[in-house]
Amino acid sequence: MTREVERTWEAVQCALEGTPTVLVCGGDPGIYALAGLVFDLCRENNVRLGKGGLEIEVVPGVPALCAGAALLGAPLTHDFAAVSLSDLLTPWETIEKRLKAVAFADFVVVIYNPKSKKRDWQIEKAREILLSARSKDTPVGIVTGAMRETQKVILSTLGDFDASLVNMQTTVFVGNSATYVYDGKMVTPRGYGGKYELEEARMKDEG
Amino acid sequence: MTREVERTWEAVQCALEGTPTVLVCGGDPGIYALAGLVFDLCRENNVRLGKGGLEIEVVPGVPALCAGAALLGAPLTHDFAAVSLSDLLTPWETIEKRLKAVAFADFVVVIYNPKSKKRDWQIEKAREILLSARSKDTPVGIVTGAMRETQKVILSTLGDFDASLVNMQTTVFVGNSATYVYDGKMVTPRGYGGKYELEEARMKDEG
Numbered sequence: 532m533t534r535e536v537e538r539t540w541e542a543v544q545c546a547l548e549g550t551p552t553v554l555v556c557g558g559d560p561g562i563y564a565l566a567g568l569v570f571d572l573c574r575e576n577n578v579r580l581g582k583g584g585l586e587i588e589v590v591p592g593v594p595a596l597c598a599g600a601a602l603l604g605a606p607l608t609h610d611f612a613a614v615s616l617s618d619l620l621t622p623w624e625t626i627e628k629r630l631k632a633v634a635f636a637d638f639v640v641v642i643y644n645p646k647s648k649k650r651d652w653q654i655e656k657a658r659e660i661l662l663s664a665r666s667k668d669t670p671v672g673i674v675t676g677a678m679r680e681t682q683k684v685i686l687s688t689l690g691d692f693d694a695s696l697v698n699m700q701t702t703v704f705v706g707n708s709a710t711y712v713y714d715g716k717m718v719t720p721r722g723y724g725g726k727y728e729l730e731e732a733r734m735k736d737e738g
Numbered sequence: 739m740t741r742e743v744e745r746t747w748e749a750v751q752c753a754l755e756g757t758p759t760v761l762v763c764g765g766d767p768g769i770y771a772l773a774g775l776v777f778d779l780c781r782e783n784n785v786r787l788g789k790g791g792l793e794i795e796v797v798p799g800v801p802a803l804c805a806g807a808a809l810l811g812a813p814l815t816h817d818f819a820a821v822s823l824s825d826l827l828t829p830w831e832t833i834e835k836r837l838k839a840v841a842f843a844d845f846v847v848v849i850y851n852p853k854s855k856k857r858d859w860q861i862e863k864a865r866e867i868l869l870s871a872r873s874k875d876t877p878v879g880i881v882t883g884a885m886r887e888t889q890k891v892i893l894s895t896l897g898d899f900d901a902s903l904v905n906m907q908t909t910v911f912v913g914n915s916a917t918y919v920y921d922g923k924m925v926t927p928r929g930y931g932g933k934y935e936l937e938e939a940r941m942k943d944e945g
Binding site for chain 2 (some may be wrong): 581594713
Protein backbone atom coordinates (compact mmCIF):
# COMPACT_ATOMS: atom_id res chain seq x y z
CA MET A 532 0.00 0.00 0.00
CA THR A 533 2.94 2.37 -0.40
CA ARG A 534 3.00 4.76 -3.30
CA GLU A 535 -0.77 5.09 -3.26
CA VAL A 536 -0.78 8.41 -5.05
CA GLU A 537 1.55 7.20 -7.80
CA ARG A 538 -0.37 3.99 -8.30
CA THR A 539 -3.69 5.80 -8.44
CA TRP A 540 -2.38 8.44 -10.85
CA GLU A 541 -1.01 5.69 -13.10
CA ALA A 542 -4.47 4.14 -13.21
CA VAL A 543 -6.04 7.48 -14.15
CA GLN A 544 -3.48 8.00 -16.92
CA CYS A 545 -4.06 4.49 -18.22
CA ALA A 546 -7.80 5.19 -18.41
CA LEU A 547 -7.16 8.55 -20.12
CA GLU A 548 -5.21 6.72 -22.82
CA GLY A 549 -8.38 4.74 -23.54
CA THR A 550 -7.67 1.49 -21.71
CA PRO A 551 -10.53 0.26 -19.55
CA THR A 552 -8.89 0.34 -16.13
CA VAL A 553 -9.77 -1.15 -12.76
CA LEU A 554 -8.22 0.05 -9.51
CA VAL A 555 -8.63 -2.58 -6.81
CA CYS A 556 -8.44 -2.15 -3.05
CA GLY A 557 -9.49 -4.20 -0.03
CA GLY A 558 -12.84 -3.59 1.68
CA ASP A 559 -14.97 -0.80 0.29
CA PRO A 560 -13.17 1.67 -2.00
CA GLY A 561 -15.09 4.61 -0.57
CA ILE A 562 -14.35 4.30 3.15
CA TYR A 563 -10.90 5.70 3.99
CA ALA A 564 -9.75 4.28 0.65
CA LEU A 565 -8.78 5.01 -2.93
CA ALA A 566 -12.00 6.26 -4.54
CA GLY A 567 -11.55 9.69 -2.98
CA LEU A 568 -7.95 9.88 -4.11
CA VAL A 569 -8.96 9.16 -7.73
CA PHE A 570 -11.31 12.14 -7.72
CA ASP A 571 -8.81 14.34 -5.85
CA LEU A 572 -6.15 13.65 -8.47
CA CYS A 573 -8.55 14.26 -11.36
CA ARG A 574 -9.58 17.60 -9.91
CA GLU A 575 -6.01 18.69 -9.16
CA ASN A 576 -4.93 17.81 -12.68
CA ASN A 577 -7.97 19.17 -14.50
CA VAL A 578 -9.08 15.79 -15.75
CA ARG A 579 -12.73 16.30 -16.68
CA LEU A 580 -15.22 13.63 -15.65
CA GLY A 581 -18.42 12.26 -17.17
CA LYS A 582 -19.53 12.06 -20.78
CA GLY A 583 -16.78 13.38 -23.07
CA GLY A 584 -14.30 13.06 -20.21
CA LEU A 585 -13.26 10.24 -17.93
CA GLU A 586 -16.13 7.96 -16.93
CA ILE A 587 -15.51 6.67 -13.41
CA GLU A 588 -17.64 4.05 -11.72
CA VAL A 589 -17.14 3.30 -8.04
CA VAL A 590 -18.14 -0.28 -7.19
CA PRO A 591 -19.06 -0.55 -3.52
CA GLY A 592 -17.77 -3.42 -1.41
CA VAL A 593 -17.92 -4.81 2.11
CA PRO A 594 -16.06 -2.36 4.35
CA ALA A 595 -13.93 -3.45 7.32
CA LEU A 596 -16.55 -2.03 9.64
CA CYS A 597 -19.16 -4.47 8.32
CA ALA A 598 -16.79 -7.44 8.16
CA GLY A 599 -15.58 -6.77 11.69
CA ALA A 600 -19.07 -6.15 13.02
CA ALA A 601 -20.31 -9.44 11.55
CA LEU A 602 -17.49 -11.34 13.28
CA LEU A 603 -18.24 -9.67 16.61
CA GLY A 604 -22.02 -10.12 16.43
CA ALA A 605 -24.04 -6.96 15.77
CA PRO A 606 -22.38 -3.92 17.36
CA LEU A 607 -23.59 -1.46 14.67
CA THR A 608 -27.34 -1.81 14.96
CA HIS A 609 -27.61 1.75 16.23
CA ASP A 610 -25.96 5.10 15.41
CA PHE A 611 -22.20 4.87 15.01
CA ALA A 612 -19.22 7.00 14.04
CA ALA A 613 -16.07 5.99 12.19
CA VAL A 614 -12.93 7.82 13.35
CA SER A 615 -9.41 7.35 12.00
CA LEU A 616 -6.62 7.91 14.50
CA SER A 617 -4.07 8.75 11.82
CA ASP A 618 -2.94 12.29 12.61
CA LEU A 619 -0.69 12.64 9.60
CA LEU A 620 -3.28 14.29 7.35
CA THR A 621 -5.62 15.47 10.08
CA PRO A 622 -4.50 17.54 13.08
CA TRP A 623 -4.70 15.55 16.34
CA GLU A 624 -6.83 18.37 17.81
CA THR A 625 -9.51 17.60 15.22
CA ILE A 626 -9.39 13.87 15.98
CA GLU A 627 -9.60 14.51 19.71
CA LYS A 628 -12.54 16.87 19.23
CA ARG A 629 -14.31 14.19 17.23
CA LEU A 630 -13.67 11.47 19.80
CA LYS A 631 -14.99 13.72 22.57
CA ALA A 632 -18.08 14.62 20.56
CA VAL A 633 -19.07 11.02 19.78
CA ALA A 634 -18.17 9.80 23.27
CA PHE A 635 -20.44 12.45 24.77
CA ALA A 636 -23.29 11.72 22.34
CA ASP A 637 -23.23 7.94 23.02
CA PHE A 638 -22.32 6.79 19.51
CA VAL A 639 -20.89 3.34 18.94
CA VAL A 640 -17.37 4.20 17.74
CA VAL A 641 -15.44 2.37 15.04
CA ILE A 642 -11.75 3.23 15.20
CA TYR A 643 -9.75 2.94 11.98
CA ASN A 644 -5.93 3.16 11.78
CA PRO A 645 -5.52 2.77 15.53
CA LYS A 646 -1.76 2.35 15.23
CA SER A 647 1.18 2.22 12.82
CA LYS A 648 4.86 1.42 13.20
CA LYS A 649 5.68 4.98 14.15
CA ARG A 650 2.36 6.01 15.66
CA ASP A 651 1.54 4.20 18.87
CA TRP A 652 0.12 6.52 21.56
CA GLN A 653 -3.15 7.58 19.91
CA ILE A 654 -5.15 4.47 20.73
CA GLU A 655 -4.44 4.80 24.46
CA LYS A 656 -5.42 8.46 24.34
CA ALA A 657 -8.63 7.55 22.47
CA ARG A 658 -9.44 5.01 25.17
CA GLU A 659 -8.99 7.68 27.86
CA ILE A 660 -11.32 10.08 26.07
CA LEU A 661 -14.01 7.42 25.65
CA LEU A 662 -13.61 6.30 29.28
CA SER A 663 -14.23 9.85 30.46
CA ALA A 664 -17.78 9.62 29.08
CA ARG A 665 -18.53 5.90 29.24
CA SER A 666 -18.48 3.06 31.78
CA LYS A 667 -15.31 0.94 32.09
CA ASP A 668 -17.54 -2.09 31.42
CA THR A 669 -18.42 -0.84 27.93
CA PRO A 670 -17.78 -3.71 25.49
CA VAL A 671 -14.88 -3.29 23.08
CA GLY A 672 -14.36 -5.51 20.03
CA ILE A 673 -10.90 -5.76 18.53
CA VAL A 674 -10.84 -7.23 15.03
CA THR A 675 -7.59 -7.77 13.16
CA GLY A 676 -7.37 -8.99 9.56
CA ALA A 677 -11.14 -9.58 9.25
CA MET A 678 -11.96 -12.43 6.85
CA ARG A 679 -8.25 -13.02 6.14
CA GLU A 680 -6.02 -15.87 7.23
CA THR A 681 -4.58 -13.71 9.98
CA GLN A 682 -8.03 -13.00 11.42
CA LYS A 683 -8.21 -12.39 15.16
CA VAL A 684 -11.32 -11.39 17.09
CA ILE A 685 -11.03 -10.30 20.72
CA LEU A 686 -13.71 -9.09 23.11
CA SER A 687 -12.68 -6.76 25.89
CA THR A 688 -13.95 -3.72 27.77
CA LEU A 689 -12.95 -0.06 27.88
CA GLY A 690 -11.50 -0.68 31.32
CA ASP A 691 -9.44 -3.76 30.41
CA PHE A 692 -8.59 -2.91 26.83
CA ASP A 693 -4.96 -3.70 26.04
CA ALA A 694 -3.50 -1.47 23.33
CA SER A 695 -0.78 -4.02 22.56
CA LEU A 696 -3.47 -6.20 20.92
CA VAL A 697 -3.86 -3.60 18.21
CA ASN A 698 -1.85 -3.25 15.00
CA MET A 699 -2.14 -1.60 11.57
CA GLN A 700 -4.71 -4.15 10.37
CA THR A 701 -6.98 -3.72 13.39
CA THR A 702 -10.40 -2.12 13.62
CA VAL A 703 -11.64 -1.35 17.12
CA PHE A 704 -15.35 -1.24 18.00
CA VAL A 705 -16.41 0.58 21.18
CA GLY A 706 -20.01 0.03 22.27
CA ASN A 707 -22.53 2.65 23.33
CA SER A 708 -24.22 2.70 26.76
CA ALA A 709 -26.70 0.00 25.67
CA THR A 710 -24.24 -2.41 24.02
CA TYR A 711 -24.01 -5.83 25.70
CA VAL A 712 -22.11 -9.08 25.33
CA TYR A 713 -24.16 -12.29 25.29
CA ASP A 714 -22.51 -15.69 24.88
CA GLY A 715 -19.49 -14.14 23.18
CA LYS A 716 -21.40 -11.84 20.86
CA MET A 717 -21.18 -8.04 21.04
CA VAL A 718 -24.57 -6.51 20.32
CA THR A 719 -26.01 -3.00 20.24
CA PRO A 720 -29.82 -3.00 20.42
CA ARG A 721 -31.70 -1.02 17.79
CA GLY A 722 -33.13 1.41 20.26
CA TYR A 723 -33.53 2.04 23.91
CA GLY A 724 -36.81 0.11 24.22
CA GLY A 725 -37.78 -3.53 24.68
CA LYS A 726 -39.05 -6.20 22.32
CA TYR A 727 -42.74 -5.34 22.22
CA GLU A 728 -42.10 -1.64 21.93
CA LEU A 729 -39.90 -2.47 18.95
CA GLU A 730 -42.67 -4.25 17.09
CA GLU A 731 -45.26 -1.63 17.93
CA ALA A 732 -42.95 1.18 16.85
CA ARG A 733 -42.12 -0.50 13.58
CA MET A 734 -45.77 -0.90 12.77
CA LYS A 735 -46.46 2.74 13.62
CA ASP A 736 -43.52 3.94 11.55
CA GLU A 737 -44.74 2.09 8.50
CA GLY A 738 -48.45 2.70 9.02
CA MET B 739 -40.58 -5.38 6.40
CA THR B 740 -43.55 -5.41 8.77
CA ARG B 741 -43.64 -7.97 11.54
CA GLU B 742 -39.84 -7.95 11.80
CA VAL B 743 -39.82 -9.34 15.30
CA GLU B 744 -42.20 -12.19 14.46
CA ARG B 745 -40.32 -13.06 11.30
CA THR B 746 -36.97 -13.04 13.07
CA TRP B 747 -38.27 -15.10 15.97
CA GLU B 748 -39.71 -17.64 13.52
CA ALA B 749 -36.26 -17.96 11.95
CA VAL B 750 -34.66 -18.53 15.36
CA GLN B 751 -37.24 -21.20 16.22
CA CYS B 752 -36.73 -22.89 12.87
CA ALA B 753 -32.97 -23.05 13.56
CA LEU B 754 -33.59 -24.35 17.08
CA GLU B 755 -35.58 -27.22 15.60
CA GLY B 756 -32.46 -28.19 13.67
CA THR B 757 -33.19 -26.75 10.24
CA PRO B 758 -30.31 -24.76 8.73
CA THR B 759 -31.93 -21.34 8.44
CA VAL B 760 -31.03 -18.17 6.59
CA LEU B 761 -32.53 -14.79 7.41
CA VAL B 762 -32.13 -12.40 4.50
CA CYS B 763 -32.27 -8.61 4.49
CA GLY B 764 -31.22 -5.84 2.08
CA GLY B 765 -27.84 -4.14 2.45
CA ASP B 766 -25.69 -5.23 5.37
CA PRO B 767 -27.48 -7.20 8.11
CA GLY B 768 -25.51 -5.45 10.84
CA ILE B 769 -26.22 -1.79 10.11
CA TYR B 770 -29.66 -0.76 11.44
CA ALA B 771 -30.84 -4.23 10.43
CA LEU B 772 -31.85 -7.69 11.58
CA ALA B 773 -28.62 -9.18 12.98
CA GLY B 774 -29.02 -7.21 16.19
CA LEU B 775 -32.62 -8.30 16.56
CA VAL B 776 -31.65 -11.98 16.24
CA PHE B 777 -29.26 -11.66 19.19
CA ASP B 778 -31.73 -9.52 21.18
CA LEU B 779 -34.42 -12.18 20.83
CA CYS B 780 -32.03 -15.00 21.74
CA ARG B 781 -30.97 -13.19 24.87
CA GLU B 782 -34.52 -12.29 25.91
CA ASN B 783 -35.64 -15.88 25.47
CA ASN B 784 -32.59 -17.57 27.00
CA VAL B 785 -31.53 -19.19 23.76
CA ARG B 786 -27.87 -20.11 24.33
CA LEU B 787 -25.40 -19.42 21.53
CA GLY B 788 -22.24 -21.12 20.31
CA LYS B 789 -21.18 -24.74 20.49
CA GLY B 790 -23.93 -26.83 22.07
CA GLY B 791 -26.38 -23.98 21.48
CA LEU B 792 -27.45 -22.03 18.45
CA GLU B 793 -24.59 -21.33 16.02
CA ILE B 794 -25.18 -17.97 14.35
CA GLU B 795 -23.07 -16.61 11.53
CA VAL B 796 -23.55 -13.03 10.37
CA VAL B 797 -22.60 -12.63 6.70
CA PRO B 798 -21.65 -9.02 6.01
CA GLY B 799 -22.94 -7.22 2.93
CA VAL B 800 -22.78 -3.90 1.14
CA PRO B 801 -24.58 -1.35 3.34
CA ALA B 802 -26.70 1.48 1.94
CA LEU B 803 -24.03 3.92 3.06
CA CYS B 804 -21.46 2.30 0.75
CA ALA B 805 -23.87 1.83 -2.16
CA GLY B 806 -25.04 5.43 -1.89
CA ALA B 807 -21.52 6.78 -1.46
CA ALA B 808 -20.33 4.92 -4.57
CA LEU B 809 -23.15 6.45 -6.62
CA LEU B 810 -22.35 9.94 -5.36
CA GLY B 811 -18.56 9.67 -5.81
CA ALA B 812 -16.53 9.34 -2.61
CA PRO B 813 -18.15 11.30 0.23
CA LEU B 814 -16.94 8.90 2.98
CA THR B 815 -13.19 9.11 2.57
CA HIS B 816 -12.88 10.77 5.96
CA ASP B 817 -14.49 10.35 9.40
CA PHE B 818 -18.25 9.98 9.24
CA ALA B 819 -21.22 9.29 11.48
CA ALA B 820 -24.41 7.38 10.73
CA VAL B 821 -27.51 8.77 12.43
CA SER B 822 -31.04 7.41 12.16
CA LEU B 823 -33.82 9.99 12.45
CA SER B 824 -36.38 7.45 13.60
CA ASP B 825 -37.46 8.64 17.04
CA LEU B 826 -39.75 5.71 17.75
CA LEU B 827 -37.16 3.64 19.63
CA THR B 828 -34.78 6.48 20.47
CA PRO B 829 -35.84 9.71 22.20
CA TRP B 830 -35.63 12.70 19.84
CA GLU B 831 -33.46 14.47 22.45
CA THR B 832 -30.79 11.77 21.96
CA ILE B 833 -30.95 12.10 18.18
CA GLU B 834 -30.72 15.89 18.39
CA LYS B 835 -27.75 15.65 20.76
CA ARG B 836 -26.00 13.33 18.30
CA LEU B 837 -26.67 15.58 15.32
CA LYS B 838 -25.31 18.58 17.22
CA ALA B 839 -22.21 16.65 18.31
CA VAL B 840 -21.28 15.46 14.83
CA ALA B 841 -22.16 18.79 13.22
CA PHE B 842 -19.84 20.56 15.65
CA ALA B 843 -17.01 18.04 15.19
CA ASP B 844 -17.11 18.27 11.36
CA PHE B 845 -18.07 14.65 10.63
CA VAL B 846 -19.54 13.71 7.28
CA VAL B 847 -23.07 12.67 8.30
CA VAL B 848 -25.05 9.80 6.80
CA ILE B 849 -28.72 10.09 7.67
CA TYR B 850 -30.76 6.88 7.77
CA ASN B 851 -34.57 6.73 8.05
CA PRO B 852 -34.97 10.43 7.24
CA LYS B 853 -38.73 10.14 6.88
CA SER B 854 -41.67 7.75 7.04
CA LYS B 855 -45.35 8.08 6.26
CA LYS B 856 -46.13 9.44 9.71
CA ARG B 857 -42.79 11.01 10.52
CA ASP B 858 -41.97 13.99 8.32
CA TRP B 859 -40.48 16.91 10.30
CA GLN B 860 -37.23 15.35 11.54
CA ILE B 861 -35.26 15.79 8.32
CA GLU B 862 -35.93 19.53 8.23
CA LYS B 863 -34.90 19.82 11.88
CA ALA B 864 -31.71 17.84 11.16
CA ARG B 865 -30.91 20.22 8.33
CA GLU B 866 -31.32 23.20 10.67
CA ILE B 867 -28.97 21.67 13.24
CA LEU B 868 -26.31 20.91 10.63
CA LEU B 869 -26.70 24.40 9.11
CA SER B 870 -26.03 25.96 12.49
CA ALA B 871 -22.47 24.54 12.37
CA ARG B 872 -21.78 24.27 8.67
CA SER B 873 -21.83 26.47 5.55
CA LYS B 874 -25.01 26.57 3.44
CA ASP B 875 -22.82 25.54 0.48
CA THR B 876 -21.96 22.19 2.12
CA PRO B 877 -22.65 19.46 -0.45
CA VAL B 878 -25.58 17.14 0.26
CA GLY B 879 -26.16 13.88 -1.61
CA ILE B 880 -29.65 12.39 -1.64
CA VAL B 881 -29.75 8.76 -2.71
CA THR B 882 -33.03 6.88 -2.98
CA GLY B 883 -33.29 3.16 -3.77
CA ALA B 884 -29.54 2.75 -4.38
CA MET B 885 -28.77 0.01 -6.94
CA ARG B 886 -32.49 -0.70 -7.41
CA GLU B 887 -34.75 0.05 -10.34
CA THR B 888 -36.14 3.05 -8.52
CA GLN B 889 -32.66 4.52 -7.97
CA LYS B 890 -32.46 8.32 -7.80
CA VAL B 891 -29.30 10.31 -7.07
CA ILE B 892 -29.55 14.04 -6.40
CA LEU B 893 -26.82 16.53 -5.48
CA SER B 894 -27.80 19.57 -3.48
CA THR B 895 -26.46 21.75 -0.66
CA LEU B 896 -27.43 22.29 2.95
CA GLY B 897 -28.85 25.66 1.94
CA ASP B 898 -30.94 24.43 -0.99
CA PHE B 899 -31.82 20.98 0.27
CA ASP B 900 -35.47 20.15 -0.41
CA ALA B 901 -36.93 17.72 2.14
CA SER B 902 -39.68 16.71 -0.27
CA LEU B 903 -37.03 14.80 -2.29
CA VAL B 904 -36.66 12.39 0.61
CA ASN B 905 -38.70 9.27 1.34
CA MET B 906 -38.44 6.05 3.37
CA GLN B 907 -35.92 4.54 0.93
CA THR B 908 -33.60 7.56 1.01
CA THR B 909 -30.15 7.93 2.55
CA VAL B 910 -28.87 11.48 2.90
CA PHE B 911 -25.14 12.32 2.88
CA VAL B 912 -24.03 15.67 4.32
CA GLY B 913 -20.43 16.65 3.60
CA ASN B 914 -17.86 17.98 6.07
CA SER B 915 -16.14 21.36 5.70
CA ALA B 916 -13.70 19.96 3.12
CA THR B 917 -16.21 18.07 0.95
CA TYR B 918 -16.46 19.36 -2.63
CA VAL B 919 -18.38 18.64 -5.81
CA TYR B 920 -16.37 18.20 -9.00
CA ASP B 921 -18.04 17.40 -12.32
CA GLY B 922 -21.07 15.95 -10.58
CA LYS B 923 -19.16 13.88 -8.03
CA MET B 924 -19.35 14.49 -4.27
CA VAL B 925 -15.95 13.92 -2.70
CA THR B 926 -14.48 14.22 0.79
CA PRO B 927 -10.67 14.38 0.72
CA ARG B 928 -8.77 11.95 2.96
CA GLY B 929 -7.31 14.68 5.09
CA TYR B 930 -6.88 18.39 5.29
CA GLY B 931 -3.64 18.40 3.29
CA GLY B 932 -2.70 18.43 -0.39
CA LYS B 933 -1.45 15.80 -2.79
CA TYR B 934 2.24 15.74 -1.92
CA GLU B 935 1.64 15.89 1.79
CA LEU B 936 -0.60 12.88 1.34
CA GLU B 937 2.13 10.77 -0.22
CA GLU B 938 4.72 11.89 2.26
CA ALA B 939 2.44 11.19 5.19
CA ARG B 940 1.55 7.74 3.93
CA MET B 941 5.20 6.85 3.59
CA LYS B 942 5.93 8.14 7.07
CA ASP B 943 2.97 6.26 8.53
CA GLU B 944 4.21 3.00 7.08
CA GLY B 945 7.86 3.68 7.56
